[in-house]
Amino acid sequence: MRLKLSGGNGYNKVVSVDNDATLEKLLLASEAPTPVAGIRYGYPPQRVDNNQKTSQSKLDSLGISSGEKVTLIFQDEGNKSEAVTERAPSSQSSSEQLPPNKCKISLPTGEETYLHVRQIPDDNSCLFHSLSYCVYKDISLSPTLRTVCSEHIRNDKVLYSDAVLDRPNEEYAQWILRKDSWGGGIEIAILSKNFGVAVYVLDMDAQKFEKFNEDQFNQFVIIMFNGVHYDSLELVNQRTVFDRRDEIFSEAVLEAALEIAKQLKRSGHSFNTRRDRIICNTCKTILVGERDVARHAESTGHVDFGQAKN
Template identity: 45%
Template sequence: MRFKVNVSGKGDKVVSVDGNEKLLGELLQEIAETFGIDMDNVISVRFGYPPQTVKINDESIVRPLEDIGLSSGEKIGVTLKNDNDMSNISPQNKQNNGEVALKDNQSSFVADDGVKWILQQHVVPDDNSCLFHAISYCMYKDISLSKGLRERVAKEIMQDKETYNEAILGKAPRLYMDWILQKDSWGGGIEIAILSKVLNVAVYVLDIDALKFEKFNEDKYDEFIIILFSGVHYDAIESTTKKTVFNVKTDEAFCQMVLACSLEIATKMKKGGKSFNSQKANIVCNICHKTFMGEREIAKHAESTGHTDFGQA
């Protein structure tokens, strides 16, 4: 059996195991040897579509690969424990006192255990799919799954037309489904709420202009991700060790520091002019070059012309 394996920071490699009755632990051992990592540092593996995650513990490592759903040719993503290794930071990025010089899109805090964490903005492509990219990156470290997230939204809408009715969507469910499947269609609150439910994770949207969070399903899920919203674009929040999913039940104090640190990043970005109020700002259509005031005028223009490429005037 052959697998294409990705380990964060170490790239992709092909890993092979002999036989069809191998256990997950045996595959992990091969992965550890191939990448030169400690098997004990592996906390989960993800694979399949829609992606599923298997946490590594005493029970899962003795399960046959076939029972888990792993078959030859599968692409596997491996998540490691955060080791907070700062050795990859170049000398020119350090201050004289040895501290790391933070960028405008970074902020740091020291956790209760004395470990220093650095949070930062992770920029995703600005191609009208940025919301899906940001959520896909937070969940899977892989924006190639963004198209699949659009499809999950469309599927949920068609399966629950009572909840997602014309009054909520602004158009018939079938028309909305066809629209959101288009790669140029912007996602917003409806899509965030649906994906939060589908992925079993709360989504905290940090509005850079308003400097506040809009929290989707925080009362339902302990785990949450943070995405930044500039007014026209979404990005992800991550630590420098690529941690993007946080658990308020596991460590509430840590999560409060994460939220405060994220707000500091948003404050820096707002001061740097990297946000605007989409309700008041002038927005230009990059296709016909007409200028509009606020989201409502944009929506009307997009509906009547099919234009979907907008930017700040």
């Protein structure tokens, strides 16, 4: 399995371990610069301490699967992390501390729920995965969504001209079928109409929504883009489709989504690919612009990117 690791002091690494690997083997593969007190993973984050007993636990028994993002808790920050991650939502008060990828929604009726980020695998198909999850709760349908886009583009050579696509129509229609090709606004607009729901793309860096087909559909889904990756947003009951006719609730959801984007940006999770230099953490190549990043990912298969230091 392939895992994306991160930690304090700018630590980032992508590792490959056997499917039956233990926590101990993962930490050995991580080549962490300092002793590791434990790990965090999943949404909402759960913590596993690194001790003699847990070190022999297999990763799959802990609920860790390929594509997972795992945060290493170094010993000097272990106590600090524990204070945040071990609180249960059911016991949190109005002043509760939540992870940056989660936000409470309080309604005038007194009801409360939580909106959080649904982590989507980093494998160059994250746009299709995020939409597939929002609509079907199944990311395995992403190849089918690519086919929908390809056929739609091929069948409308006027709307999707060579100039619009920046390459010949037929070439683009074939290209988007590849699992390593990044989708974007063209594909979002097509799939929105195919689903019959609007798609609200929350730009984490810009802190604003780009709404696709909101004038055509009352129902909408929300996906978040950090500059190089898409994730889905959902309620804790896994609800992902909302209705703008329910004005109070839909506005509360959108406000919560913006708050999550704000907290994640503050935590350093956003990338401005139009302005900032991006580094491929796998091969250390410096990239500028979303297109540059996308082409690098397609040509190399690398999916782990970060903000390049000046």
